[in-house]
Amino acid sequence: MAITKTAPYDAAEFLVDEETISAYLTEALESNDPRCIGKALGAVARARGGMTQLARDTGIAREALYRALSDTGNPELGTTLKVMHALGVRLSASLCIGEANHA
8 A cells, every 4th residue: 555645734835815815814714713813824924924024023922923823822812913914914894783693
């Protein structure tokens, strides 16, 4: 039986234009999962110049960014907002009228 070698999947390799990045982050935000959002922001950061550049742009230590934006990270809102601002990501709000969970 032949063994197939595989490489780890890195979404950053596929985030090559603004439309793809926007769709990717929208999906992550709609998950309502802080870890998913953090991981997606980390992928966008890698696609846009890496964690070292992001650390310079946010004023957050590179190691802290790696932790917050990892698979197991749980970034605080302040960190998330700083990262989004540095990446040029803008949030907008819309009401989910008719959805059961609006209490």
